[in-house]
Amino acid sequence: MSDAPQKPDAPQKPKFSRVTFRRILSLARPQARRLIGGTFFLLIASGLGLVYPKVIGDIIDQALKAGDRTRIDNIALSMVVVFLAQGLAMAMRYYLFTTAGERVVTRLRQDLFSSLMSQEVGFFDERKTGELTNRLASDTTVLQNTVSVNISMGLRNAAQALGGIALLLYTSPLLTGLMLAIVPLVAVGAVTYGRKVRGLSKQTQDALAAANEVAEESLSGIRTVRSFAAERHEVDRYRSATERAYDIARHRARQSAFFLAGASSAGYVSSAVVLWYGGRLVLDGTLTVGNLTSFLIYSLMVAIALGALTDLWADFMRASGAAERVFELIDRQPAIPSSGGERPASVQGRVDFQQVSFAYPSRPDVPVLQGVDLKLAPGEVVAIVGPSGAGKSTIAALLARMYDPQNGRVLLDGQELRSLDPEWLRQRVGTVAQEPMLFASSIADNIRYGRMDATDAEVEAAARAANAHEFISRFPEGYRTLVGERGVQLSGGQKQRIAIARAVLKDPRLLVLDEATSALDAESEHLVQEALERLMKGRTTLIIAHRLSTVIGADRVVVMEGGKVVQSGDHATLMGQEGLYRRLVERQFVAA
Numbered sequence: 001m002s003d004a005p006q007k008p009d010a011p012q013k014p015k016f017s018r019v020t021f022r023r024i025l026s027l028a029r030p031q032a033r034r035l036i037g038g039t040f041f042l043l044i045a046s047g048l049g050l051v052y053p054k055v056i057g058d059i060i061d062q063a064l065k066a067g068d069r070t071r072i073d074n075i076a077l078s079m080v081v082v083f084l085a086q087g088l089a090m091a092m093r094y095y096l097f098t099t100a101g102e103r104v105v106t107r108l109r110q111d112l113f114s115s116l117m118s119q120e121v122g123f124f125d126e127r128k129t130g131e132l133t134n135r136l137a138s139d140t141t142v143l144q145n146t147v148s149v150n151i152s153m154g155l156r157n158a159a160q161a162l163g164g165i166a167l168l169l170y171t172s173p174l175l176t177g178l179m180l181a182i183v184p185l186v187a188v189g190a191v192t193y194g195r196k197v198r199g200l201s202k203q204t205q206d207a208l209a210a211a212n213e214v215a216e217e218s219l220s221g222i223r224t225v226r227s228f229a230a231e232r233h234e235v236d237r238y239r240s241a242t243e244r245a246y247d248i249a250r251h252r253a254r255q256s257a258f259f260l261a262g263a264s265s266a267g268y269v270s271s272a273v274v275l276w277y278g279g280r281l282v283l284d285g286t287l288t289v290g291n292l293t294s295f296l297i298y299s300l301m302v303a304i305a306l307g308a309l310t311d312l313w314a315d316f317m318r319a320s321g322a323a324e325r326v327f328e329l330i331d332r333q334p335a336i337p338s339s340g341g342e343r344p345a346s347v348q349g350r351v352d353f354q355q356v357s358f359a360y361p362s363r364p365d366v367p368v369l370q371g372v373d374l375k376l377a378p379g380e381v382v383a384i385v386g387p388s389g390a391g392k393s394t395i396a397a398l399l400a401r402m403y404d405p406q407n408g409r410v411l412l413d414g415q416e417l418r419s420l421d422p423e424w425l426r427q428r429v430g431t432v433a434q435e436p437m438l439f440a441s442s443i444a445d446n447i448r449y450g451r452m453d454a455t456d457a458e459v460e461a462a463a464r465a466a467n468a469h470e471f472i473s474r475f476p477e478g479y480r481t482l483v484g485e486r487g488v489q490l491s492g493g494q495k496q497r498i499a500i501a502r503a504v505l506k507d508p509r510l511l512v513l514d515e516a517t518s519a520l521d522a523e524s525e526h527l528v529q530e531a532l533e534r535l536m537k538g539r540t541t542l543i544i545a546h547r548l549s550t551v552i553g554a555d556r557v558v559v560m561e562g563g564k565v566v567q568s569g570d571h572a573t574l575m576g577q578e579g580l581y582r583r584l585v586e587r588q589f590v591a592a
Contacts, residue, residue: 023323023327027104027107028100030103031100031103031104034096034099034100034103035096035097037092038100038152039155041092041093042089042097042159043159044085044086045089045093045156046156046159047163048082048085050163050164050298051079053297053298054167054294056290056293057291057294060288060289060290060293093156094152097155098152101144102144105140108140108143108326109136109140111330112136112140112329112330113136115329115330115331115332118334118337120335120336120402121336121402122335122336122361122362122403123332123334125360125361126362128216130214130215130216130217131209132329133216134205134208134213135326135329138208138209138212138322139323139325140326142205142318146316150315150316150319153312154312157304157306157309160301160305161305161306164298164299164301164302165302167298168295168299168302171294171298172278172281172287172291172295175274175281178274179299200255204245204318205321205322205325207241207245207248210241210244211238211241211242211244213241214234215238218234218237270299271299274295274299278292278295278296335361336401336402336404336422337422339422340421340422341418341420341421341422341424342415342419342421343420343421343424344424347412347413347510349378349379349539349540350377350412350413350540351375351376351399351411351412351542352375352376352409352410353373353375353411354408354409354410355371355373355408356369356372356373356409357369357370357371357406358391358394358398358405358407367563368391368394368563369391369394369395369405369563369564370562370563372395372560372563372564372565373565376540376542379540380555380556381536381541381543381554381556382556382557383543383544383550383551383554383556383557383558384543384557384558385545385551385558385560385584386566386580386584387561387584390560390561390562391560391563392560396542398410399510399512399542400429400431401418401426404417412425412510428508428509428510429509429511430450430503430507430508430510430535431511431512432496432499432500432503432514432535433499433514433515436487436496436498437487438486438490438495438499440482440483440485441483442477442479443472443479443480443498444480446483446487446498447459447498447502448505450502450504450506451505454505456479458505459479462505463479465500466498466500466501466504466531466535467500468494468497468498468500468531471497483495483498493528496528500528500532504535508539509539509540510539510542511541511542512541512544513532513542513550514544515544554570555570556568556570557570557571557574557581559581561580567581
């Protein structure tokens with residue numbers, strides 16, 4: 001009996017600096033050349049932008065005072081050249097930073113999706129699809145704005161603010177000290193405000209994810225919604241979820257409004273004080289009119305830059321909340337890896353369940369299997385029957401290692417499944433389910449999902465073996481016919497035969513038929529059953545069925561009840577015994 005698998009450690013809550021800077025900067029390293037180039041043009045544009053206030057002061061103090069028209073013309077012409085150069089540098093800065101940011105976020109989305117694809121099935125049992133798609137769409141979009149435009153704007157405004165302060169000190173240290181006296185108060189307010197916004201932003205993202213989950217459920221199940229005339233109910237659910245997101249966003253906006261009002265008022269008061277004291281210095285003769293004008297323009301530039309940095313700080317705080325969610329998913333280690341392990345050269349197809357006990361991770365206190373022993377010989381066809389909840393489908397899930405048992409072992413050719421490469425294992429297990437999942441692409445693409453490198457001829461051969469070629473050929477587009485979302489444009493029998501063709505193309509050594517004909521009409525069942533019989537030849541087959549027609553031809557029938565094997569034998573033997581199997585047959589498995 002093996003130990004229960006260890007659950008992956010819960011990811012540690014990322015620290016702000018690690019999430020918003022170190023991790024994102026590590027993603028940005030491949031874009032170093034673009035970022036360095038963008039920084040170069042940023043410094044050029046910011047430096048040129050700091051020239052004209054000084055020039056205006058010189059015009060006032062020298063050219064206008066001397067009445068030198070030629071000098072005014074030359075200064076104006078030189079400023080036009082400076083502005084053109086600045087505009088070009090700004091364009092290059094924006095392009096390089098934005099494309100670098102887009103590449104960073106593209107890689108982030110790819111890493112996130114790759115991590116999601118590697119998670120064990122139990123992870124998806126506990127997470128809603130809407131929540132995960134929201135992480136891919138909404139959260140990464142927030143980060144996209146941060147690492148592209150916002151970083152560029154932040155660096156530009158920081159350079160403008162620092163350069164402006166340096167020139168303010170050069171122009172009048174006394175007035176600069178007076179103006180900057182207000183900055184520490186604003187800085188403290190920005191930090192406090194940023195922390196609040198960060199928490200509210202995480203709440204907003206969670207609320208939006210919840211609303212997205214409702215939309216995902218309603219839209220994917222629109223036929224069920226329509227059949228129960230529950231449109232108003234779903235609209236009310238979505239309205240309630242979005243109203244909660246709005247309430248949190250409104251609270252965040254209120255916090256932002258108060259802070260921005262305080263910061264703006266502080267900046268204007270500082271400007272008024274500078275203008276008042278600077279005017280007195282001009283009257284005293286210690287400061288020229290031109291220098292005061294330059295100082296006021298520099299002050300305005302610094303105030304605008306600091307105001308923009310305040311807004312960007314709030315954006316960074318919002319991005320921090322989104323980044324925590326994204327990196328939490330990227331960092332999560334799956335309980336069952338998607339690859340890694342032994343890859344035997346051949347498979348005989350002998351399966352052995354030894355004292356297997358199992359409960360789903362989402363319901364750990366509800367046992368599904370209790371000490372199950374089950375053997376399948378190579379090439380044997382074994383049918384599992386029993387009432388709903390007996391554990392039949394769970395046996396199939398464990399065989400494909402969608403889950404690991406809490407106790408006991410599952411062996412393939414004498415090797416425990418935990419020691420085998422899960423990717424290799426699943427390539428050798430073919431499944432045909434009661435409601436097969438088809439993708440919203442062509443029929444050929446859905447069949448080729450069994451083996452991506454299959455040729456058109458191999459796809460057609462698989463379709464013929466599955467009794468699907470005839471109905472496919474009747475479509476105007478043939479194998480290029482689009483099946484719609486989840487195959488909605490095909491009948492149940494047609495979807496089943498495409499799923500069988502997919503399994504034929506995969507050519508698995510182990511085959512699982514999970515109630516593959518239970519939802520079909522008599523004609524479709526005949527065609528599907530005929531295709532299944534071809535598919536089962538020479539393969540170890542596990543049939544989960546409710547219909548007598550799919551059980552009677554099995555080499556052995558295993559009867560399960562309450563997560564345990566209660567009977568085992570061929571159809572004739574079990575019919576000669578008093579027990580659950582006989583009662584199920586007499587009721588034609590209606591109880592299931």
